[in-house]
Amino acid sequence: MKNVDDLIENATALAQKGLSKGEIADELNVSRETARWLVERGDASTGGPETEPAPREPTDIHVDWSAVGTDSDRLDFVGRALADLLRDKNGVPDVTVGVEKAGVPLATTVARDLETDLGTYTPRKHQWNEGDIEDLGGSFSRNFAPVEDHDCVVVDDTVTSGTTLTETISAIEERGGNPTACVVLVDKQGVDEVEGVPVYSLVQVIRV
Secondary structure, three states: OOOHHHHHHHHHHHHHOOOOHHHHHHHHOOOHHHHHHHHHHHHHHHOOOOOOOOOOOOOOOOOOOHHHHOOHHHHHHHHHHHHHHHHHHHOOOOEEEEEOOOHHHHHHHHHHHHOOEEEEEEOHHHHOOOOOHHHOOOEEOOOOOOOOOOEEEEEEEEEOOOHHHHHHHHHHHHOOOEEEEEEEEEEOOOOOEEOOEEEEEEEEOOOO
């Protein structure tokens, strides 16, 4: 995707497939507000159903790391780099928690390199479409490692506002786990810590 029109087209296509705006935000690596704006712009351009007035054009940065995600070797290299960053900055945890969806393949390679168990967390934004997202709840998958009584690191692809990391950290603590660090591929906000937990990134985007 090279421009905003491409993003609008992709957001519209995802909405037509039934994805929530939270899932669209995750797929396009943009904020929830940006996802809503893109979908409503797409509805307006295609003569779709009328919705509430679209919010003002958001200030956001789209990160396309599909060149990494579509190749298993590149994904492995990047995951090993994230693991090395964690090992150097924070030591080795008991459980590596990947944030659904894009954080999980990265977390898988991190967990393998660090020789930890692997957990996954689905944030509530995946259920969000309209209304109050605070009424929704995220979840850990029972098919993966539990976080109770373990030191955990959180792995995600991008930080947009820090909301998802905050939610994941709180969820780990509520389950009796100990979140010791977060590591991401790209930090779009310059986030050094969330809820007192350090955040490390391979790439940091700085607006000038």
